Amino acid sequence: MSERTSVVVVGAGQAGLAMSFCLSELGIDHVVLERGEVANSWRTERWDSLRLLTPNWQSRLPGHRYRGPDPDGFMSMAEVVDFVSTYAELVRAPVRTHCKVTRIGPTDDGYHVATENGDLRCKSVVLASGANNLPVVPAVREALPSDVASFTPMDYRRPGDLPEGGVLVVGASATGVQLAQEIHASGRPVTLAVGEHVRLPRRYRGLDVQWWMDSTGILDESYTEVDDLVRARGVPSPQLVGTPERSTLDLNTLTDGGVELVGRLAAIRDGYAQFSGSLKNVVALADLKMARLLDRFEDWAGETEADAPSDPPEPWDPTRVSASPRLGLDLRSGEIRSVVWATGFKPDYSWLDVPVLDRKGKLRHDGGVVAAPGLYALGLTFLRKRKSSFIHGVEDDVRFLSAHLAAHLGIAGRAQALAATA
Numbered sequence: 001m002s003e004r005t006s007v008v009v010v011g012a013g014q015a016g017l018a019m020s021f022c023l024s025e026l027g028i029d030h031v032v033l034e035r036g037e038v039a040n041s042w043r044t045e046r047w048d049s050l051r052l053l054t055p056n057w058q059s060r061l062p063g064h065r066y067r068g069p070d071p072d073g074f075m076s077m078a079e080v081v082d083f084v085s086t087y088a089e090l091v092r093a094p095v096r097t098h099c100k101v102t103r104i105g106p107t108d109d110g111y112h113v114a115t116e117n118g119d120l121r122c123k124s125v126v127l128a129s130g131a132n133n134l135p136v137v138p139a140v141r142e143a144l145p146s147d148v149a150s151f152t153p154m155d156y157r158r159p160g161d162l163p164e165g166g167v168l169v170v171g172a173s174a175t176g177v178q179l180a181q182e183i184h185a186s187g188r189p190v191t192l193a194v195g196e197h198v199r200l201p202r203r204y205r206g207l208d209v210q211w212w213m214d215s216t217g218i219l220d221e222s223y224t225e226v227d228d229l230v231r232a233r234g235v236p237s238p239q240l241v242g243t244p245e246r247s248t249l250d251l252n253t254l255t256d257g258g259v260e261l262v263g264r265l266a267a268i269r270d271g272y273a274q275f276s277g278s279l280k281n282v283v284a285l286a287d288l289k290m291a292r293l294l295d296r297f298e299d300w301a302g303e304t305e306a307d308a309p310s311d312p313p314e315p316w317d318p319t320r321v322s323a324s325p326r327l328g329l330d331l332r333s334g335e336i337r338s339v340v341w342a343t344g345f346k347p348d349y350s351w352l353d354v355p356v357l358d359r360k361g362k363l364r365h366d367g368g369v370v371a372a373p374g375l376y377a378l379g380l381t382f383l384r385k386r387k388s389s390f391i392h393g394v395e396d397d398v399r400f401l402s403a404h405l406a407a408h409l410g411i412a413g414r415a416q417a418l419a420a421t422a
């Protein structure tokens, strides 16, 4: 006999816990199944030096927010684990740790959930299992010479993990620029292959760029408002790092420090890495987009004079690239001893036996309402809003989706009554 509950939430990261908070508020019985410990991804899948790139004041979940002495600081991984674990205790989330979900399949009246510790039956499932379970590594990896070591951000912990010698970092989004900088600082020469990226200053007119993104409403843009949702969901993470100095980390910072920039890695043939000749265009485009964003900030500041900071706009330099960056690199020459694939992450739904994935393996959903009755998703990029995959973005999504779920269970009236008395 399988155990019965109304809702199974898969994953005890911030998203699953925030959903648990809302379900408890609505009086809906549920369990949160977690394959590791609470905040498992932050504990086990990040590199040692990582800090949040969102400031502490932005770390907020339904019923909980950062209240420490450094609202403008950036949490270390230990601090994030503490923040999320404290939340789990605070909201008394019914988490079962070390309970890996191995299969979810449909039944006549809901879902059958198989775990390593027994089975459950439920009417509704919330997939809060994360958007970053697996590294995305391009197929060219297969063509790497066997004596060049290969790392993803999920198995990289610190520069000392890499062999001595040159490192090719592929990808110049948040992860790529952060790893390029720290690996270069360890004394290993770094070449950075740069594809499409988003350039951002850490601060603008004296305030953190996240303050601007928040205040101008950019992070609140809805998935129904953007022209090209597929593209919006694929936008790379911005070149940002959270440090006590609150410094900008862009390609100019890296080249000034001695990192060599090359174009996007296009192919590896006979041990020879080939880079796209588009570096100049790619950086020009990123500069243009950043200039447009700063103009948008200015427009907003002009319209809301009372809220706008009084500091003048800081000048910024266009990204500097060599007139003729290298187009090729012989990976057999010994110059490069390891490659770090900072080429993105994707969710893992290999255990989901419900026909809701498209041909590319992406979940078919409408703002988190998955294309199967009673199935919901959380934490995915631009799920309902631009901020959806961030810590501070989950609240709006869980409020909406828990109400939808209550309606699915036929208790929308109770949910409304509770909301009215809240």
Ligand SMILES: Cc1cc2nc3c(=O)[nH]c(=O)nc-3n(C[C@H](O)[C@H](O)[C@H](O)COP(=O)(O)OP(=O)(O)OC[C@H]3O[C@@H](n4cnc5c(N)ncnc54)[C@H](O)[C@@H]3O)c2cc1C
Binding pocket: 010, 011, 012, 013, 014, 015, 016, 033, 034, 035, 036, 037, 038, 039, 040, 041, 042, 046, 051, 052, 053, 054, 099, 100, 101, 102, 128, 129, 130, 131, 132, 133, 175, 345, 351, 378, 379, 380, 389, 390, 391, 392
């Ligand atoms: C490198 C990196 C840096 C980031 N920096 C920031 C930042 O600065 N600020 C910010 O707001 N966001 C940041 N994010 C984005 C986001 O906040 C994190 O990815 C966050 O962990 C997402 O929370 P989540 O609850 O959606 O997923 P997760 O935290 O990944 O939680 C999912 C949980 O599901 C569990 N799980 C998965 N599969 C199963 C299964 N089959 N059975 C049981 N349990 C399962 C996992 O163990 C995990 O604990 C960052 C992401 C990455 C990858």
